Amino acid sequence: MNDTSTAKTGLQSEAGAAMKQNRTAEGTVGEVYVDDPRMTCRNVDVYYGEKQAIFDVSLDVGKNQVISMIGPSGCGKSTFLRCLNRMNDTIDICRVTGQIKMDGQDIYDGGLDVVPLRASVGMVFQKPNPFPKSIYDNIAYGPRIHGLCDDKQHLDSIVEKSLQRAGLWEEVKDRLDQPGTGLSGGQQQRLCIARAIAVSPEVILMDEPCSALDPIATAKIEELIDELRENFTIAIVTHSMQQAARVSQRTAYFHLGKLIEVGETDQIFTSPRHKLTEDYITGRFG
Amino acid sequence: MHTSTLIILLLGLMSLAYYFGRKRSLSIVGGKIRDLHSLPSYYGLQTAMWCGIPALILLSLWISFEETVVTGIVVESLPQELQSLPPERLDLVLNDVRNLSKGDIVSSTVDQTMQQAADHYSSLMDISHMALFVVALSVAILAGLWARRTITREQRARNRVEKAINFFLLSSSTLAIFTTIGIVLSVLFESMRFFQQIPVTEFLFGLEWSPQTAIRPDQVGSSGVFGSVPLFAGTMLITLIAMIVAVPIGLMSAIYMAEYAGKRFRTLAKPVLEVLAGIPTVVYGFFAALTVAPFFRDMGTNIGLTVSSESALAAGVVMGIMIIPFVSSLSDDVINAVPQAMRDGAYGLGATRSETIRNVIIPAALPGIVGGVLLAVSRAIGETMIVVMAAGLSANLSANPLEAVTTVTVQIVTLLVGDQEFDSAKTLAAFALALVLFVITLALNMIALHIVRKYREQYE
Ligand SMILES: Nc1ncnc2c1ncn2[C@@H]1O[C@H](COP(=O)(O)OP(=O)(O)OP(=O)(O)O)[C@@H](O)[C@H]1O
Ligand SMILES: [Mg+2]
Numbered sequence: 001m002n003d004t005s006t007a008k009t010g011l012q013s014e015a016g017a018a019m020k021q022n023r024t025a026e027g028t029v030g031e032v033y034v035d036d037p038r039m040t041c042r043n044v045d046v047y048y049g050e051k052q053a054i055f056d057v058s059l060d061v062g063k064n065q066v067i068s069m070i071g072p073s074g075c076g077k078s079t080f081l082r083c084l085n086r087m088n089d090t091i092d093i094c095r096v097t098g099q100i101k102m103d104g105q106d107i108y109d110g111g112l113d114v115v116p117l118r119a120s121v122g123m124v125f126q127k128p129n130p131f132p133k134s135i136y137d138n139i140a141y142g143p144r145i146h147g148l149c150d151d152k153q154h155l156d157s158i159v160e161k162s163l164q165r166a167g168l169w170e171e172v173k174d175r176l177d178q179p180g181t182g183l184s185g186g187q188q189q190r191l192c193i194a195r196a197i198a199v200s201p202e203v204i205l206m207d208e209p210c211s212a213l214d215p216i217a218t219a220k221i222e223e224l225i226d227e228l229r230e231n232f233t234i235a236i237v238t239h240s241m242q243q244a245a246r247v248s249q250r251t252a253y254f255h256l257g258k259l260i261e262v263g264e265t266d267q268i269f270t271s272p273r274h275k276l277t278e279d280y281i282t283g284r285f286g
Numbered sequence: 287m288h289t290s291t292l293i294i295l296l297l298g299l300m301s302l303a304y305y306f307g308r309k310r311s312l313s314i315v316g317g318k319i320r321d322l323h324s325l326p327s328y329y330g331l332q333t334a335m336w337c338g339i340p341a342l343i344l345l346s347l348w349i350s351f352e353e354t355v356v357t358g359i360v361v362e363s364l365p366q367e368l369q370s371l372p373p374e375r376l377d378l379v380l381n382d383v384r385n386l387s388k389g390d391i392v393s394s395t396v397d398q399t400m401q402q403a404a405d406h407y408s409s410l411m412d413i414s415h416m417a418l419f420v421v422a423l424s425v426a427i428l429a430g431l432w433a434r435r436t437i438t439r440e441q442r443a444r445n446r447v448e449k450a451i452n453f454f455l456l457s458s459s460t461l462a463i464f465t466t467i468g469i470v471l472s473v474l475f476e477s478m479r480f481f482q483q484i485p486v487t488e489f490l491f492g493l494e495w496s497p498q499t500a501i502r503p504d505q506v507g508s509s510g511v512f513g514s515v516p517l518f519a520g521t522m523l524i525t526l527i528a529m530i531v532a533v534p535i536g537l538m539s540a541i542y543m544a545e546y547a548g549k550r551f552r553t554l555a556k557p558v559l560e561v562l563a564g565i566p567t568v569v570y571g572f573f574a575a576l577t578v579a580p581f582f583r584d585m586g587t588n589i590g591l592t593v594s595s596e597s598a599l600a601a602g603v604v605m606g607i608m609i610i611p612f613v614s615s616l617s618d619d620v621i622n623a624v625p626q627a628m629r630d631g632a633y634g635l636g637a638t639r640s641e642t643i644r645n646v647i648i649p650a651a652l653p654g655i656v657g658g659v660l661l662a663v664s665r666a667i668g669e670t671m672i673v674v675m676a677a678g679l680s681a682n683l684s685a686n687p688l689e690a691v692t693t694v695t696v697q698i699v700t701l702l703v704g705d706q707e708f709d710s711a712k713t714l715a716a717f718a719l720a721l722v723l724f725v726i727t728l729a730l731n732m733i734a735l736h737i738v739r740k741y742r743e744q745y746e
Binding site for chain 2: 008085087090092114115116117118119122123125127129130131132133141142144146195196199
């Protein structure tokens with residue numbers, strides 16, 4: 001399923017074709033590499049015990065870009081996303097091989113400390129998971145453990161700014177001392193986004209952040225993602241093709257643990273090159 | 287013919303009834319289960335219940351009244367002079383009659399009338415048994431046949447069986463509840479008798495405990511003082527020491543097991559902790575009395591402290607060791623019940639393991655942990671064996687853990703060991719102590735359960 005890539009690129013000019021050639025990887029259709037990457041993944045395999053969940057995936061995440069990952073359930077999107085901030089370390093049986101670099105630094109290097117890595121690669125989970133603490137403490141938690149604030153005033157301003165960016169400030173400014181678990185599902189999810197951006201990460205990973213939300217909250221979060229792109233790099237897993245089309249610049253299609261096709265979002269949704277991608281986005285699969 | 291034979295026969299009949307009831311229901315619809323209101327097995331069960339339950343009820347009623355009725359008939363036939371004996375004497379005679387009929391030892395000499403009465407008694411008993419046998423079996427068979435005959439395709443067998451099962455379960459649980467109530471009431475009434483002799487205030491607030499009372503009026507000396515404060519103080523002191531040992535160690539080992547330990551260590555350490563929980567308390571008791579207490583005493587003399595050879599410290603420490611697995615397994619459960627999403631949230635922000643535990647897991651699990659600790663406290667308060675052996679019997683009112691103290695449970699044991707009259711203040715004091723102890727542990731358990739339940743709701 002990999003020779004289509006070379007066949008189709010024949011349409012491009014000679015020089016262009018040569019350049020594109022360098023940007024492709026075996027097993028994947030489309031340009032997996034970009035000029036200005038924040039994170040680079042090369043030949044990543046992931047195993048849960050004996051079972052292999054990700055097969056030889058190579059992919060770049062560009063600076064100040066939103067990349068969306070789509071694919072049928074169980075194809076390994078979450079697994080791949082969790083590799084990017086080493087959240088898979090928390091699963092005993094999970095083993096990752098291959099190379100993942102952030103700004104040229106190998107994040108699976110034995111000597112690397114995961115604490116600063118996770119501070120600079122934040123994560124928003126599929127199910128909102130606020131801590132059983134006050135709204136204020138939920139946001140302040142990250143800055144506190146990373147020593148990002150000098151005094152109470154500074155911390156207050158970080159909390160306020162994060163909540164504002166997540167579009168939650170107006171709703172909660174009068175009850176910052178109430179428990180975060182008392183918010184509605186959509187508010188909790190925005191709280192978690194605010195919590196993630198409070199530590200000013202460079203990359204934000206979002207695993208189906210809108211799966212539990214109504215259309216209004218979803219629209220708010222999509223707006224937020226668009227804004228965040230100015231300062232952050234974002235990788236988002238989603239089951240909604242419309243969402244992928246709305247928020248992302250690049251789209252990656254996963255199938256059974258393999259990265260099938262990557263490309264500009266417009267191109268993927270208008271003229272997918274791989275048969276599997278086409279089947280999926282036209283609704284014949286998954 | 288034994289009752290047990292009869293019961294086995296009835297059970298056999300019930301399984302037959304099940305078989306025939308089921309078959310009958312199937313034959314009514316010609317094997318098409320869909321046309322039946324309920325599954326065939328429900329018709330079988332219903333038939334079996336009809337077959338067994340009335341017969342079993344009859345059996346139990348028969349057995350409980352048989353003795354009285356038969357005895358009544360025997361008394362009727364006794365000669366006049368025996369019948370007119372006062373009730374207690376008559377009881378003795380009847381007892382002899384029963385023993386005689388069973389071939390046991392008899393208290394008085396066996397004369398003609400006695401022998402006759404005994405023969406009469408045993409023949410009546412035999413008749414009664416036979417009658418029971420016949421009646422119970424025929425009730426079972428008739429009821430079973432009737433139930434089988436009345437099976438129709440619309441009969442709501444499932445609903446009836448469910449109702450019957452519901453009733454069984456309900457009666458078992460009420461049985462447990464009534465037993466508890468019975469125990470509490472008996473303790474309560476005996477304590478009331480105690481409080482008629484000793485004022486409640488003296489018992490609750492008195493500072494001296496010396497339960498020796500004169501058995502004969504002419505004895506001198508011990509008049510009995512029942513101030514329970516030293517006992518409760520001793521209990522609290524030992525419980526406190528036990529908790530100081532058990533809570534930190536239990537909690538930390540739970541945290542290690544739940545958050546740090548690899549699979550290999552866990553599979554190894556869990557069974558070991560369970561072994562610790564399975565050691566009988568009497569073993570802990572002599573470990574405390576023979577090993578730990580002398581060790582503390584020797585250590586005390588080395589550094590110039592006087593430690594009595596039975597000390598609150600030794601008992602408390604060993605009790606603490608006993609409770610460690612209790613605390614650690616309860617805390618382990620609540621820590622594991624904290625959702626993984628909570629941990630992921632903290633790790634995803636770059637928190638270290640210990641930060642995650644301190645700031646997220648422990649606060650989330652705290653209510654559950656507190657509940658577990660309170661349960662452990664009530665366990666420590668009720669513990670007896672270790673303190674009997676290691677803490678001593680002297681009712682000192684002292685906060686010094688190096689001295690011998692005594693606890694409520696120990697005193698209950700010493701009050702009731704050996705010969706005693708059942709209406710002396712000394713014996714009744716045990717019930718009063720038990721009552722107060724019961725109230726305290728009940729309160730602790732209720733608080734603990736309340737906290738645990740509240741915590742459960744948090745993640746629903
Ligand atoms: N903790 C785990 N232990 C064992 N296997 C796992 C674990 N997590 C995921 N897997 C397996 O890895 C594969 C990929 O799972 P993953 O959660 O990454 O899928 P996904 O693409 O995110 O699916 P979804 O869209 O349903 O979230 C699946 O086959 C799954 O069974
Ligand atoms: Mg997923």
